[in-house]
Structure formats: C-alpha cells, structure tokens
Amino acid sequence: MTRAYLGTLAHLRRDPFQYPGALEIIERGALWVDERGRIVAFGDAGRIRRQLPPDAEIVDFGRAWLLPGLVDAHLHFPQYHVVAAANRGLLSWLRDSVYPAELAFRDPRYAAGVADALVSRLLRSGVTTAVMFGSQFPEATEALFEAARRRGLRLIAGITLMDRDGPEPLRTDPETAWRIAERLVQRYGDDPRLRYALTPRFALSCSPELLRMCGEFRRRYPQVYLQTHINETREEIAAVLRAFPDALHYLDVYDRFGLLGRRTLLAHNIHPQGSEMRALAESGSSVCHCPSSNLFLGSGLFPLRRHVQHGVPLAVGTDVGAGLHFWVWEELSECHKIQRLQGEAPTVAQLLHLVTLGAAQALALEAEIGNFAPGKAADFWVLDVAGDPYLDQRLRRCQSLEDQLFVLMHLARPDQCRAVFAAGRPCAGEAVES
Template sequence: MVQLFCADIAHVVADPFRDDHALQIIENGALAVADDGVILACDRRDTVRAAYPDAPETAFSGWLLPGMVDGHIHFPQTFATAAHGTHLLDWLERSIFPAEAAYADTPFAARAAATFVDQLLRSGTTTALVFGSQFPDAARALFRSASQAGLQLLSGLTLMDRGAPDVLLHDVARAEQLSRTLIEEVQGQARLHYALTPRFALSCSAEMMQLCGELARAYDGLYIQTHINENHEEITATADAFPAAKHYLDVYDRFGLLGPRTVLAHNIHACDAQLQRLQQSQSAVCHCPASNFYLGSGIFSLQRHLDHGVPVLVGTDIGAGTNFGVLEELASVYKAQQMQRLSLNAAQLLFLGTLAGARALHLDDRIGNFAVGKHADFVVVDAADDPGLSLRLSFCESREDALFTQLNLARPHHVRATYTLGRRYQPLGTKSY
C-alpha cells in the first residue's frame, strides 16, 4: 500500500558548496512511499495526491527532512558522556576505558545496545557509522538492536592490542578470528555493514593494522574507521611509536588502510601533505565539533578540506561529544566554522548532516535526500511545542531563513517522529540498569 507523508519538505539535491540551487524547499509538500519503504514521489502535496488519490496520508506541522547520518560515534561510551578528564589521553584512561570494560557483561551490553539505538533514532539519526564494543557479543547485540529498530548501521569490533587495560585487548590471532566471524554474520544483511575498527595508531601494533589491511582486501564492501590528528600529545606519541612514517596519515597508509570506504575522525591538526593524500585516496574525514570543544582538541578547518577536495561528514562522537543526534550537532558545526570566518548557510548545514554523509559512505544511491527510489528515511522536526522557538520562527522572512534558524536551535524534543523505510520508530521507555 502506498502512503503519503505531508509537511514542509527540505532536502539537498546537489553539493551546496558548488551549487547555489542545491537546497530544495517544498512548502506543503508530500512524500509518497511504497510498501517496501522506497520513495515513489516527492513533490507538492496536490501533485502527489493526484498521482495517488486513494493513498492514506499522515500530515505533520514543522519540517520533514532526510534522516541524519552520523559518521562517528562510540557504542560503549553510551553512558560516559560529559565524563571528566583533562585532555584526550587522560580522559580515555580515567573515564572511557573503564566504561568500555563494562560491556564484558553481555546482558548489560544488550540493554545498552537497545538504549544506544533508541537515542540515535529518537534524535533523528537513521544511519550511523559506529565504533562497536571490544566484546564480540556486545558488538553483535548492537547489530541486532539496529536491525530490529530500523537503524542503518555500519559498525565492527573495536580492535586494540596495546595501551589499555588487558580486558579491552585482543591479540592479533584472536582479533582475526573474531573479526572474520562477525564479518560473515553481518554480510548480506539488509542495512547492516561491517566496518573494521582499529581504534587509533596508539592502540594498535603494526601487526594489528596489517591484519586490518588484509581483511579489507579479503572481503568486498568493508568499511574502515579510525581516529587521526585529534590532539597534539596524541600526534607526538604516534610519531614516536611509528618513527618511519612521514606523518600520522602515513601510518595508516603503510598498512593499506586508506581508500574510498575509510572514515577518519577529527583530522584537526593536518598538514597539506596529509590533505592531499586524503583526497588522492578519497578517504573521508568526520568532523565532530562538540567533541573537539569538549576535549579542548582544537578547531577543525572545513575550508581546508573543501579546498583539497576531501569528503567530509559530521559525527557526534559520543561520549566525548555532548549531542546524541547529528541534528543538534549542526549548531556546533556552524559555530566551529564561524570561528574561522566560514559562515555556513541552511543548505550547507543540511547537506553536512545528510547527503554529505551518504556520499562519504557511498550510500547515496539509497539515502541522503528524497530522490525517487531511495529509502524513505526521514525525520519530522517541529517546534510547535516550544513556544519560544515558535515565536522566533514566526519572525523569519523566508522558509530558508526559518530552516537555518531551526537547524541552529534544534533540540532532541523538536524531533516529532523518525521514520526508516517508511515505518515510524516507536521510542523505548526508560530502561533500568
């Protein structure tokens, strides 16, 4: 049965950093969605209604936007947001490794997986590239929860063989065996994708990174995710650990870890040579401003990445980040770039939260906007129950201005509904632990 979803629609149909007409706003618009969750039409409501005269419809006030794409977030840090630490390495040791060790308890991890997926979907995120747990049953629980709830998930076992408590480490042989098992379980499942996840160079020996390169070549369609150039102490320690490498990126490059399915989080402190190599290899970089502010890591230059042609997407980086949803993260993206005199407009903000992520993950044939044939993944953002914001929006002179203001002031309670493949997500109640 075809269904119609009606509201003011906004989506991005091209790259707004190159095309001034990339943003499409359809006032009083409608999506027509087939039974299998695929978009049949996106147009003015009367036009769509004429094509599907008998279809039942659901109407919303507010905006209907594509589901957000989170390019970097940690599942085992669900309960570690706003933990105290001075900077990255101290914070990891003091607050994060103990939190991640708790996922050895499989029933706890299974409940945490349901909570994590719930937090993403109720914040309007419908696709996420996620650092899984170091514990295979916990990593497996995350895939299961995502599949049940409708979240499109790219994830994998977090791999570390040094620099953390023993309980979080795997030797290379065990890492290989666990990774192969999980890859084979996940491959072929709808809307699930496996991502090899060497935490970062300081957590992984040369042999562990060698293994990741070999696995990436052995299986089709795997992603690789890791961290890079987040913090000065981390960069110095990495240079000391890999003295033969030209720079931080070269550590990963030597083991065959760069390529169009690789996403590197942060890249705040990068020289031009690294940006050039990222572009050549078409590796993507994930911008996580709330995390960068929280840990005092620095300010990411979007302009330098754009100038070098490096694909960029946005991530929340929970637990260093402080927003569970990319929708709310966009306000931090705006401020981080304002600090460097790059003033993003509504089209560019919406692009970074949706189509840019879809493109960087090579999923733009399925998600990112409302082109016919894509998955009906969308979020309804509505300030009707927020009197202050409703009043503020009433002073906007155009729908584009209103979208810009809404994107900068979005809060989780503005998410009225999240749909994946045309089905409404039903948020969980509070779980006890």
C-alpha cells in the same frame, strides 16, 4: 500500503559546497512512499496527490518539517555512560575514564541494555544511520547489531581493535580480530542495513601486526568499512610519530598498511599537514568532523574549508562519549560556531549536507540515502515545533524558509522529533506504540 506524507520538505538536490542552489524547500510538500519503503516521488502536495493511486493513505504532518534521516557518522557504543567526564585532554581522558567504562561491556546483559537504550535514543532523535565503534567484547557488539536490526537503524560498526595500551581485557590479537570480523561479516552480510567496519581505535593503540591484519582483511573483503581516528590533538600526533618513526606523517601510518580508500572514515583530522590533505583526497577517504567533542576535549578548531578545497568527503558525528549529547542535529550549531571562530560561515545548506547527502556520499551510501530522490530508501524524520510558543513565534518572523531552517538548527530540541521512518516503517515517535 502506498503512503504520502505531507509537511514542509527540505533536502539537498546536490552538493551545496559546489552548487549554491542545491537546497530545496517545499512549503506544502508531499513525500510519496511505496509499500517496499522506497521513495516514489516528492514535490508540491497538490500535484503529488493527483498522481497517487486511489487507495493511498495520506499522513498529514501539517506545518512540521520532513527531513532526510540524519547520519551520526562517529560515536562509541561502549562510552554510553562516560559523557561529560572531567578530563585533562584526550590521552588522560582515555586512560582515566574511557577504558574503565569500556571494561563494563564484558557483562553481556549490561551491554544488551545499553545497546537497546542507545539505538532507541538515536532513532527517537531522527538518526536513521549511525557509524559506531563497537565494544571490544564481540558478544556486546553483536547485541548492538541485533538492537539495530530489531529497530531499523542503519548501522556500520565493528569491534574496537587495540593490542597496545589500555587494560589487557580490552586487547585483541590480530588472529582473533580476523576471526571475529569474518564471523560478523558473514552473520550480517545479507542485511542491507547492517555493515561491518574494521575499527582500529587509533595508531597509538595498535601494533603494526594489527594494522597489517586490517589491510589484509580489507583486500579479502572489500565491502567492509574501516573507521579510526586521526590528527585529533598535537600531543597525540607527537606520540604517534614517536611510535612509528618511519612514517612521513600520521596518515602515512594508515596508508602504509593499506587502510585508506573509499569506505574509510577518519574521525577528527583537526591538525593535518598539506601533504596529508592531498593524500586523503587522492585515496578517496572521508573525514568525520565531531564539533562538540573537539570543544569538550579542547582538541582544536576543525579546518572545514581546507577539507572542502581538497575535495575530501565530509560527515559529522557526536563522538559520544567525548561529545556531550546524542543528537547529531545539535552538532550543526557547534559546527557553525567553530567555523565562525575561524572567520568562516557555512550556509544552512552546507550544514544540512554534513548530516544528510554529504554524509551519505562520505559513506558510499548516496544511491540509498541522503535526500528524497525517487528510488532511495524512505529514511526520514519529522521535526515539529508547534508546541513551543517561542520557537513558533520566532519562525513566523523569519524572512524565508531557509532562515527558518537556520533557526531550527540552533534552537530545535530532540524531543521535537515527532516521528521517524526507516525504509518507510515508523520506528520512533508518535506512530509507534511504546
């Protein structure tokens, strides 16, 4: 059935790093969605209501905010139970906390339970698209895809690949990795909301043969994504350059195996060289910034402005389990603080971009998601703070709707997500029976 959802609409018409007037907020707005879950139109509620067919259903969310579905562009499925592990930095944290937790996903029943819990948790907090490192165990990663398919989460994921470092059961040799990837690409290839991502953990945990396999697979199946980590800590960078002594820099390790390009997403990139930034931009690869993870592991302060100046597409991720929570919206507050420490201040529009339209562009999904443009999938969520007397009063004291949105980025909580829609279907919140 055709429906119109009423509330305060906020989204980006275009890239706010290039166009200052890109943010659009419509106080009494309406989002018109057809029976296929596609956006027909958006705008002033009175105008949209006059255009609706007579049998259209009106769903009025009052003063609540309607926002495009959030994109969490980097998190780790098998690290669900590692959040807030005591650590002495990235490499010891991997060894002491992460690898033991990831081994537990050998048990398919445990893995399926975590998959359900994680997917529900993301949807409940307005995340309609997630890019995830899957388990090294294929059955566990299949359980993740199945949970996403059942609940409507748009998912880009793949088995985490490593054949060096770490305990033996977590390692996959290149031939097996190819076979698993091929099987999963074929199994989920016809579902428009599911995509496979080759997922070499990072340069240190991969042999040249495994990285070569990823490059060859990509040439054979150009629709697949590739995700990995880069330039997270200085200790890690030094170790990578020792392991790959011929490489010009960290990025060059990936470049020489053909792993860069559109649909490549590199997490962190906190300490890039100038030549790496240029190579990144030229290749069309994207970077995912993970603010709370960077702070928790003490990895460094992300150079956001340098990425923007080089035209590198950017997204934001929670990086669970190095990140401390499951709500990517909260990352915007952390992102703001990290930039303030460097004397910068992203605008509210630029922050919103990183988890909506900008993230969609970074994932080559801008034709499908990211804002309320007609024809796109109706992936959106409803933020309602009416039950919070302090926040309600705080918002009433704002000078503008843009100021209100800024306050919400810092003070809203995931339980204030009242409803979530994926392709027009309610998939969490009040509209769904528990």
